[in-house]
Amino acid sequence: LAPVGFVDVQPLVQQLTVANQPVSQGTITNLPYFRLQGGSNAIIIDPQVGDIGLACFASRDVSGVKNVKGESPPSSRRQYSLNDGFYIGGFLNQAPVQYIQFGQDGIKIYSPTKLTFEAPEILIDSPTIKVTGNFEQTGTKGQHSTFSGNIFTTGGDIKADTVSLKEHIHTGVVSGGDTSGKPVQ
Numbered sequence: 001l002a003p004v005g006f007v008d009v010q011p012l013v014q015q016l017t018v019a020n021q022p023v024s025q026g027t028i029t030n031l032p033y034f035r036l037q038g039g040s041n042a043i044i045i046d047p048q049v050g051d052i053g054l055a056c057f058a059s060r061d062v063s064g065v066k067n068v069k070g071e072s073p074p075s076s077r078r079q080y081s082l083n084d085g086f087y088i089g090g091f092l093n094q095a096p097v098q099y100i101q102f103g104q105d106g107i108k109i110y111s112p113t114k115l116t117f118e119a120p121e122i123l124i125d126s127p128t129i130k131v132t133g134n135f136e137q138t139g140t141k142g143q144h145s146t147f148s149g150n151i152f153t154t155g156g157d158i159k160a161d162t163v164s165l166k167e168h169i170h171t172g173v174v175s176g177g178d179t180s181g182k183p184v185q
Contacts, residue, residue, distance in 0.1 A: 053089035
């Protein structure tokens with residue numbers, strides 16, 4: 001969770017010699033890159049090696065702004081220099097492997113490995129929540145579950161440790177109104 005950083009970029013449009021021979025441009029170093037951020041809130045998708053993006057260049061020397069991260073006079077009389085660039089990523093890149101997709105049928109969040117939600121409290125406000133996989137609650141943060149309303153299970157069972165709600169038996173039951181003992185296997 002570091003502040004926005006800097007990247008080195010390789011311009012992809014080559015220069016041409018007077019004989020129309022292509023010549024690669026040199027690497028431009030230390031360009032601040034774009035991160036979607038407002039105050040202390042951000043979506044962090046920092047550039048990766050091999051990304052294709054856009055470098056924009058300021059009309060004046062921005063080295064003072066880069067150093068103090070605020071208002072600053074130009075550090076030189078330099079104008080329209082490749083040293084005064086900023087990198088904006090996300091053009092002509094490969095298909096993503098993990099993503100947040102906004103579509104007509106809703107929002108999809110996909111990761112091939114794991115999603116982590118971390119907060120003191122998470123609220124899901126929906127009349128229906130469907131879980132298609134197994135549901136597991138573990139760890140020191142989840143010592144108990146509280147449900148309000150009915151719980152239905154279809155085609156399954158509910159167990160407390162190894163004691164089945166549907167298949168458990170009672171021992172020591174005496175006819176005539178006495179209570180039974182605790183369930184046993």
